[in-house]
Amino acid sequence: MHVYLVRKAKYLKDPLDVRICDISAPSSVIFIGVPWDGAVAGRPGARFAPGKIRAAFCNLPRNIDVEDVGDVDIVVGNPEETWRRIEMVFSSITDKEQILIAGGDHSITAYAYKGLTRRKKLSYVVLDAHLDVRQLSEGLSSGVTTRLIREFSGDTPISIVGVRRWANPRYMFEQAERLGIEYYTMEDVDKMGVDEVVEKIKTAHKHYDVYLSIDMDVVDPAYAPGVNAPSPGGFSSREVIMLVTQLSKSLRPLAVDVVEVTPAYDVGDVTSSLAAVLLYVSIWR
Numbered sequence: 001m002h003v004y005l006v007r008k009a010k011y012l013k014d015p016l017d018v019r020i021c022d023i024s025a026p027s028s029v030i031f032i033g034v035p036w037d038g039a040v041a042g043r044p045g046a047r048f049a050p051g052k053i054r055a056a057f058c059n060l061p062r063n064i065d066v067e068d069v070g071d072v073d074i075v076v077g078n079p080e081e082t083w084r085r086i087e088m089v090f091s092s093i094t095d096k097e098q099i100l101i102a103g104g105d106h107s108i109t110a111y112a113y114k115g116l117t118r119r120k121k122l123s124y125v126v127l128d129a130h131l132d133v134r135q136l137s138e139g140l141s142s143g144v145t146t147r148l149i150r151e152f153s154g155d156t157p158i159s160i161v162g163v164r165r166w167a168n169p170r171y172m173f174e175q176a177e178r179l180g181i182e183y184y185t186m187e188d189v190d191k192m193g194v195d196e197v198v199e200k201i202k203t204a205h206k207h208y209d210v211y212l213s214i215d216m217d218v219v220d221p222a223y224a225p226g227v228n229a230p231s232p233g234g235f236s237s238r239e240v241i242m243l244v245t246q247l248s249k250s251l252r253p254l255a256v257d258v259v260e261v262t263p264a265y266d267v268g269d270v271t272s273s274l275a276a277v278l279l280y281v282s283i284w285r
């Protein structure tokens with residue numbers, strides 16, 4: 001092969017400037033993609049997000065080893081088989097300090113959680129504009145995730161941060177309360193401040209291995225336009241980076257996912273690159 005032919009062109013030649021994917025090494029921190037969007041009721045295309053998020057994540061500075069273990073092999077048109085596969089993959093992950101997950105629509109979270117909960121006593125923290133307490137009988141959508149997690153988790157704590165009053169019908173707030181789900185609306189966050197919210201969540205989840213899920217629609221559409229169900233009035237990218245950094249330092253989550261990115265609606269990959277940065281700052285080791 002010609003000496004000037006490389007697998008991937010490197011634009012900068014500084015040998016000290018090493019990026020995450022320049023070297024592939026086993027690590028206790030792994031990156032896994034779940035390219036499934038078969039449960040999207042709104043704007044489809046999240047199946048293409050892991051590729052975009054991976055590309056952005058790969059290009060971040062390599063301050064820690066992260067092992068890319070690939071994508072879950074999903075089956076288009078078959079949610080039951082796909083969810084079974086996701087659950088199998090995650091139930092087989094052992095001895096990892098942290099699992100970074102690039103979705104996919106939000107339904108992947110429920111089955112990743114279900115797989116991991118076979119070995120660990122998990123609790124669930126989610127950043128989301130939506131309560132996601134819909135029933136499967138309403139139709140296949142990613143709005144069922146928090147209800148499914150409640151079913152899979154028994155009575156372990158569930159906290160939602162960033163809920164929009166204008167993006168959820170009133171009865172869903174009652175449903176969430178009935179299911180024992182703690183939620184913080186954007187107004188709550190504004191009134192209390194991020195420090196107090198993080199402190200309250202830390203106390204509620206202190207005896208558990210935490211699964212932290214980041215639905216990118218928690219971010220304002222001005223900063224994250226490429227999502228399935230955008231809702232105005234969310235965090236800026238700077239605010240959400242600070243929130244995820246603080247939550248991760250406090251909770252040391254076992255698993256962190258970024259979901260609902262829809263590259264076809266994105267602008268210049270800003271949503272994918274923010275998702276990649278959120279995974280990056282969630283690394284607590």
Ligand SMILES: [Mn+2]
Pocket residue numbers: 128129130215217218229260
């Ligand atoms: Mn959502």
